[in-house]
Amino acid sequence: MASRSTHRVVVLALEGVYPFELGIPSRVFGTAADEAGRPLYDIVVCTVDGRPVRTEAGFSVAVEHGPEALESADTVVIPPTSELDKGLTGDTLPEPVAAALGRIRTGARLVSFCSASYVLAAAGLLDGRPATTHWHVAPHFQRSYPRVRVDEDVLFVDDGDILTSAGVAAGVDLCLHLVRRDHGSAVANHVARTCVVPPWRDGGQAQYIERPVPEATLATTADTRAWALQRLQEPLTLGDLADHARMSLRTFTRRFRDEVGTTPGRWLTAQRLELARHLLEASDLPIDLVAHRAGFGTGNSLRQHMRSVLGVSPAAYRRTFTATAPERAAGPAVPVA
Template sequence: MCKNRAMGASRAPHRIAVLARPGVLVLELSVVHQLFPYALGADGEPLYEVRTCAEQPGPLPSSADFPISVPHGPEALQDADTVFVPAAAGDDAPETAGRLPRQLAEALAATAEHARIASICTGAFVLAAAGLLDGRSATTHWNSAARFRARFPQVRLIADVLYVDEGAVLTSAGEAAGIDLCMHMIREDHGVAVANAVARSAVVPAHREGGQAQFIRTAVPEPRGSATGRAREWAREHLDRRIDLAELASCASMSVRTFTRRFRDETGLSPAQWLAQQRVERAQQLLEETGLTVESIAWRTGFGTAAALRRQLRERLGTSPSAYRSTFGGPATSRPGS
């Protein structure tokens, strides 16, 4: 579900704390610093303030052949609006057994109640060990997926997505997916125009397939492949038509019963839930990027009528097509009658 967390231009910059740990992956640490500072308001003022912190300030070993100097201690987490936990070497090592060192657990526990928390790559192991992902959906690097599932059965792991947005808690897959997650958060906070400006400045995609989606279902390599991936790819290409379960199962060369079970295992959703989600996400993308009428978008996304599309957006996003387009669409998408 897309939730507009937009912050007024008159407010102070949104405070981001990046929690570095021993062995932190350098690229993941730098992603946050390289994207959010490019986000500027209409007055040219920064919309975010990014600070790096650790359990103790000072020199910290990294995954590279050089240490980093961390200026802030855990107190930076206490007044942060967003906390990032990038991956560190050994996050998924057997000896951690899903437990957090006391000092790290205490630092996370002191995070402001209103803050959203996001992980990059195996940083999801930290969030799960802290209990922040219990009963939620999440993702992590595909190579660590099996270890994550075994260690945290209370978390619904979705291994073939770039990131998962659960509102207050967000997780992303590998290092590059951290870029996708950051762009998603900027886009959701301040809309498509700001996100596009950041993308141009950093020379990265504003978003990959799926647009402003809670789950971005761009293929991420999995060791054993995805049994229902071909069916999902086919469905995305035919969202303008009625798609039934038997057709999807046939595309995957499975019985309906087997397909339904495997589909839920791989996506965490039933085929019907997933299809509805894909249709809404495509509608969001068209509202953001085109000037098509609501009637045309309803037809292209398989809802059939503008009334059905409006109903779905109201139920799932709590907004109307015109309000969504006004918030997230660029100037060229404005069109009356939305």
């Protein structure tokens, strides 16, 4: 049984909710536990009036809680709905939904999956902030809410107290990210293994956007990416990667961006940062040695990259993610871009 001292996640199910996304928070957060097997999150589902809601799949879902549950939420998750993402434009929000959102306490973390970003945007909560949504509706979303800084290329955006994800399975990526942010990589990796999903995915939405199917005979960059992951400590260049893939620099760069959704250089830096984060969390190696093993060369280079991407120094990151669970829960969150 979860105690009230655990982090409470309240999922707001709206009319026309997509069942898959509705179940993601319970599955991911509900799997997270401490070393003694105690749950780290308390997950409840509510509706705007406590009544059942019809799902997009043609059946209804009965819940045990009404909007009052939002008042005790530490994190509020809004899954996408076939009803709202069709009708919301400009600054409009159905009154029952607006009233429910008004119950959320100051300081609670807000999360949207896929096109549920329309709900946050219609409430004015994304004005002037970075956010993402499903790539298919991103152009319409940007036209409807021009004050939102939409990034349609990423799987999710973490803007501290408001987080938005791309379509469908990106909600899993975002929940795993939150578990990692709250409790470190060991817990998040265990959750990922239990759910049989990767702890993180390379690239962004660009790799899933519809494009003409390439000829079957064309080579891919997958083998080169796997090769590079085993050599992050080495000073790999774009030329090294292209040579391994047996492609010209231009062809390799184009093919890589089409498959992964980012440039080879940015991908390589992201993989090195992930390795550095793991070493900072799981070892007591000196910062300079962590930097060397992760391929950054020097501690100063690692510090510059971590401050640029994560907003913290390696030492501060290590203090946050190697603390005990109670200390970590009470400490500052690490913003991750």
